[in-house]
Amino acid sequence: MAESFADLARxxxxxxxxxxxxxxxxxxAQEAGGxxxxxxxxxAQKYIDMHSKRxxxxxxxxxxxxxxxxxxxxxxxxxxxxx
Amino acid sequence: MAESFADLARxxxxxxxxxxxxxxxxxxAQEAGGxxxxxxxxxAQKYIDMHSKRxxxxxxxxxxxxxxxxxxxxxxxxxxxxx
Numbered sequence: 474m475a476e477s478f479a480d481l482a483r484x485x486x487x488x489x490x491x492x493x494x495x496x497x498x499x500x501x502a503q504e505a506g507g508x509x510x511x512x513x514x515x516x517a518q519k520y521i522d523m524h525s526k527r528x529x530x531x532x533x534x535x536x537x538x539x540x541x542x543x544x545x546x547x548x549x550x551x552x553x554x555x556x
Numbered sequence: 557m558a559e560s561f562a563d564l565a566r567x568x569x570x571x572x573x574x575x576x577x578x579x580x581x582x583x584x585a586q587e588a589g590g591x592x593x594x595x596x597x598x599x600a601q602k603y604i605d606m607h608s609k610r611x612x613x614x615x616x617x618x619x620x621x622x623x624x625x626x627x628x629x630x631x632x633x634x635x636x637x638x639x
Contacts, residue, residue, distance in 0.1 A: 540582075
């Protein structure tokens with residue numbers, strides 16, 4: 474299983490507009506997810522559409538995703554990684 | 557207002573366990589927020605408690621916060637910024 478996730482991780486690097494992903498886990502709530510950085514709203518939305526279908530193929534239908542814009546001036550002050 | 561947010565941003569850099577923050581905005585949903593990296597769950601929780609009280613002082617009572625663990629092996633593959 475760990476190996477197939479590593480393959481998935483490597484494939485994500487190839488997605489259009491993809492910059493980085495932090496893989497998150499919440500064992501207590503039995504949730505797994507991620508924080509993604511994409512170049513544009515459009516490429517992020519495209520990934521959500523594709524990934525939701527892929528997860529449905531694994532039998533996972535409950536997917537929550539939200540796209541945010543970034544305030545880069547404030548993010549720069551707090552050392553937020555934008556690249 | 558922008559200047560007071562910059563002051564707030566600078567003060568966040570001084571919080572215990574703080575590593576970085578990305579400032580997020582969702583103008584359509586009139587939501588603002590952030591993705592934070594902290595050294596430990598405990599320092600993250602301490603920040604949430606303090607910041608929730610601070611926001612209440614600004615008249616903002618609806619605060620959603622969630623702490624996640626990170627899968628660092630997978631995050632490394634996808635170039636996720638952990639520092």
